[in-house]
Amino acid sequence: MEDGARLMERVRARDVDAFEQLYDGYHRLVFGIALRITSDAALAEDLTQSIFLKLWSSPETFREGNFAGWLSRVTRNQALDVVRSRANRPGAEMPAEIPAEASTDATVFARIDAQRVRGALSALSEEQRTPIELGFFAGITHEEIALRTGIPLGTIKTRIRTGLRRMRESLNETVSR
């Protein structure tokens, strides 16, 4: 299959075949994240549908970089938004999209797949992995993570930082092998 970023270029030109390839390549990712966050297969299916339709109708929303990473973030944010609207509570806010200065993620992480990411996450200590996974999939703030785990807030911040760094190093190693 072609790289996601290249397929998106073709989608911009209204290429249905490219869109079909995009769906074949990435629906497991979108559905998997949506299901993990919502714990509701029907809702995850609706979210998957909605996100892919949005890719088709507004392909310009993806500009450059690692497509899988971008799609992962988009799915996470939309799924959390639905969960929050059901629970009627605010949560952590998605970072404003400060434009990347260099698409380092695109060049370094273009070939990263789910297996490599799982490997990098499992290589972290549990105390580093837990706040990162809670932050990404539960969409709670670092303060809520601290409350939920009973660990001081300062420690949570440090573990998120060092955990992400180690994960990056680990992924870099797998890419350079």
Place this chain on the structure above:
Amino acid sequence: MNDPLDRETLLDLVAAYALGVLPATQCSLVASLILADPEARREYDEARATANLVGLSAEEPVDSARAARMKERLLADVRSDVAPRRTPAGAARSSAVWGTALAAAAAVVFALVSVIQNFSLRSDLHEAQQRVAALQTHVDADRRTVARDRGMLTDLSASDAKRYTVAYGTVVTRGAHVYLALTSLPPLARGKVYQAWTLARGAKTVAPSVVFTPSENGLTLVPLRADARSLAAVAVSVEPEGGSRQPTTKPTFVQPLGAAQMQSGERGEHRSLS
């Protein structure tokens, strides 16, 4: 930067921001730091790229029936989007065909059978459409928020922005937009807030603008709802909760807005507006 937090703590916040675990109140503060500090910027770029990949760990096989159903629905929508629209001539020909008695009879039979068989399906479809509409509303709201934040960050970091140093920070104007980027504001007494004021060119009295409280991290970013091009000055004062119609205390600062690019070192604090 005169920030009460040490550098390591600030950089820890950058990673948390990239992961998306900061409360909304802190996001704009960290965004400002990232724009101002190259090391924070690098930290953010790397942490964001890595954090985005965390989601890949959730990828899992989708059962074939579900995957096929989703794909069928999706491609039907997409193909209908790219299908050429019927021309008036084509529609006329189609009407002629449907005008035959045989076709009409077939249509009636088909419709009756369909109504009976698809009653529950239509109900499900209606429910699904409502859910999609609700999701669309959220998506649109997200896009508006991101666009607003992106515009604000672009203004703050733009080389053509005008920056005025004031007590506790900087007033930034660019085009019609005006922002207060304030650090280490003194804490407020209970029941008090900071309130921004704007003085229009030629006006003799100030107009009330937004009220705000300082962030616990010491960096507060406040966009003002006024056209910077028509303003002669901005000011901030401490007011009772809810704000005032006219300043009731000595201003924390008053800053005239002129043509100068950067008035570093100039402090307009505690000056009268008149």
